């Protein structure tokens with residue numbers, strides 16, 4: 001998965017920040033969806049890698065994230081931004097795991113609930129998540 005994320009990162013379109021990010025979503029049935037960040041001259045229209053991978057998962061008919069692998073350039077921990085934590089939350093359960101990666105492998109693994117505790121989600125709007 002880390003290698004897939006690295007390959008996605010290599011495709012990043014990020015001429016403005018020059019910060020490449022790749023993400024791989026593993027859905028409940030084990031399917032794998034990867035994406036990179038895609039920036040835009042109108043800066044706020046750029047999209048995060050996680051958003052692309054989640055869209056691909058939904059397009060394939062899957063609605064539960066088992067795990068997501070994120071890799072960004074540099075030595076630090078690149079964990080999903082606040083907006084992406086909420087995007088992951090939409091399709092998460094109590095076991096959804098975020099793996100923060102570097103080219104050498106997984107640097108840190110956290111539950112989504114640790115990255116976004118006391119989160120707002122579908123249940124607050126009386127929407128039941130798909131199984």
Ligand SMILES: O=c1ccn([C@H]2C[C@H](O)[C@@H](CO)O2)c(=O)[nH]1
Pocket residue numbers: 014017019020021036037038039046047048049050070078079080081084
């Ligand atoms: O988890 C993250 C953090 C940042 N970015 C992107 C957004 C932007 O294109 C660039 C710099 O913020 O990195 C992601 O795709 N995912």
Ligand SMILES: [Zn+2]
Pocket residue numbers: 048049050080081082083084085
């Ligand atoms: Zn984001």
